[in-house]
Amino acid sequence: MSATRSNDIPAIELRGLCKRYGSGDTAVDALKGVDMRIAPGEVVGLVGPSGSGKSTLLKSLGAVIDPTAGQMFLGGEAIFDGVWKVNDLRTLRRDRIGFVFQAPYLIPFLDVTDNVALLPMLAGKSNREARRRALELLEALDMGHRAKANPSQLSGGEQQRVSIARALANNPPIILADEPTAPLDSERALGVMGILNAMAQQHQTAIIVVTHDEKIIPLFKRIYHIRDGKTYEESVG
Ligand SMILES: Nc1ncnc2c1ncn2[C@@H]1O[C@H](COP(=O)(O)OP(=O)(O)OP(=O)(O)O)[C@@H](O)[C@H]1O
Numbered sequence: 001m002s003a004t005r006s007n008d009i010p011a012i013e014l015r016g017l018c019k020r021y022g023s024g025d026t027a028v029d030a031l032k033g034v035d036m037r038i039a040p041g042e043v044v045g046l047v048g049p050s051g052s053g054k055s056t057l058l059k060s061l062g063a064v065i066d067p068t069a070g071q072m073f074l075g076g077e078a079i080f081d082g083v084w085k086v087n088d089l090r091t092l093r094r095d096r097i098g099f100v101f102q103a104p105y106l107i108p109f110l111d112v113t114d115n116v117a118l119l120p121m122l123a124g125k126s127n128r129e130a131r132r133r134a135l136e137l138l139e140a141l142d143m144g145h146r147a148k149a150n151p152s153q154l155s156g157g158e159q160q161r162v163s164i165a166r167a168l169a170n171n172p173p174i175i176l177a178d179e180p181t182a183p184l185d186s187e188r189a190l191g192v193m194g195i196l197n198a199m200a201q202q203h204q205t206a207i208i209v210v211t212h213d214e215k216i217i218p219l220f221k222r223i224y225h226i227r228d229g230k231t232y233e234e235s236v237g
Pocket residue numbers: 021022028029030048049050051052053054055056057
């Protein structure tokens with residue numbers, strides 16, 4: 001799979017992305033022309049104060065809300081150019097974008113394997129193939145021994161690893177992670193970042209991590225700072 005993801009073509013590119021909520025006197029310009037370029041296999045931080053536009057940016061990229069103007073490209077394909085260029089946003093989200101949230105949001109009545117296998121099944125894989133993929137990812141995340149457990153039997157860090165396996169299940173070229181380490185102690189937070197970095201390298205996945213977490217900020221080679229709807233890039237080391 002990684003061989004098909006060329007480094008010359010950015011996994012994610014945003015040009016002049018704008019989002020206005022509402023209209024008239026009460027309009028809020030949450031994104032004011034955001035430019036971003038992220039290569040396959042790159043893990044970047046997105047850091048900014050409350051209200052700066054982080055969630056709006058992630059939701060736009062995740063096709064959860066409609067941007068107002070600008071362009072978004074995934075793997076060189078324009079998915080948004082003033083309007084959406086893809087017909088089926090649900091399929092776009094399911095097959096090309098993985099989400100990791102602050103809370104793992106696992107389905108309580110499915111065991112760990114089925115929580116991870118669900119998305120590949122929805123994408124048309126057979127039960128057997130989807131579960132094989134789930135087990136492979138759980139092994140890679142050192143969760144193979146908990147494959148039959150229910151989410152309620154896992155620690156917070158273990159649940160977060162399952163949610164990372166779920167985000168990777170359809171091998172999306174992009175993962176959007178919103179404060180993935182916020183509820184974890186230092187050791188587990190660094191562990192989760194280690195996993196995301198390893199997965200990015202192995203699968204050439206581009207990952208954006210929204211974070212306030214001082215523990216993990218030094219781990220990024222590149223950080224986008226966002227302030228008042230505009231991004232500024234910082235290269236570290
Ligand atoms: N649905 C909405 N309707 C109107 N304004 C909104 C809406 N969602 C967000 N905003 C405004 O857009 C701006 C950016 O909000 P956003 O949630 O993207 O910030 P954030 O950086 O994610 O903040 P936080 O760290 O507090 O989650 C803020 O001024 C916010 O009040």
